[in-house]
Amino acid sequence: MECIFCKIVSKEIPADVVYEDDKIIAFKDIHPVAPVHLLIIPKIHIPSIDHLELKDKTLIGELFLTAQKIAREKGVDKTGYRLTFNIGKDAGQTVDHLHLHLIGGKELPWL
Amino acid sequence: MECIFCKIVSKEIPADVVYEDDKIIAFKDIHPVAPVHLLIIPKIHIPSIDHLELKDKTLIGELFLTAQKIAREKGVDKTGYRLTFNIGKDAGQTVDHLHLHLIGGKELPWL
Numbered sequence: 660m661e662c663i664f665c666k667i668v669s670k671e672i673p674a675d676v677v678y679e680d681d682k683i684i685a686f687k688d689i690h691p692v693a694p695v696h697l698l699i700i701p702k703i704h705i706p707s708i709d710h711l712e713l714k715d716k717t718l719i720g721e722l723f724l725t726a727q728k729i730a731r732e733k734g735v736d737k738t739g740y741r742l743t744f745n746i747g748k749d750a751g752q753t754v755d756h757l758h759l760h761l762i763g764g765k766e767l768p769w770l
Numbered sequence: 771m772e773c774i775f776c777k778i779v780s781k782e783i784p785a786d787v788v789y790e791d792d793k794i795i796a797f798k799d800i801h802p803v804a805p806v807h808l809l810i811i812p813k814i815h816i817p818s819i820d821h822l823e824l825k826d827k828t829l830i831g832e833l834f835l836t837a838q839k840i841a842r843e844k845g846v847d848k849t850g851y852r853l854t855f856n857i858g859k860d861a862g863q864t865v866d867h868l869h870l871h872l873i874g875g876k877e878l879p880w881l
Binding site for chain 2: 692693708709711713715716717718719720721723724726727730731735736737738739740741742743744745746748749750751752762765766767768769770
């Protein structure tokens, strides 16, 4: 098992965890681009959105309900925030374990 | 009903539609930032991720399975793409109807 996010799930690698339940874990990005920059991931290993299967449908919904909850806890629901999946090379995906970026706490430039 | 995306759903306003089923519609962004820039939206009016309810869980999953399908049709699954929700002011959300940006076809800068 060489996936670093799987190792965060199994606690082999430490992370600054902000949320955890039986299916999802969220932790701080080690290269933050904004005051709030968290990664929300499913505990099961799904490489990217391109690998999503029909059976993962509700899990993805739960990921976004978790994002909503964390955004409220961090107070960025009041000011705004961005939720992003990067898929593959052109988007700069660096870890091949599905991870949702939650970014906020300042005005975010558009592409 | 003043929401412009609801008017796209009801065909009161034209759009360059690339996908449609009973729950979801996808169309080209009128201000594209990349060769592929589409908006994938639920037909029901949900203002943003901050307004998501438990009952919308599977709909969100379906939105991402649709994004996966469209990305493959457009060929950006090979090169990479980004999927983004902007929520509120700091993220620059301009239309208050949940819309998922699908962006690809070139190397995308990170924030």
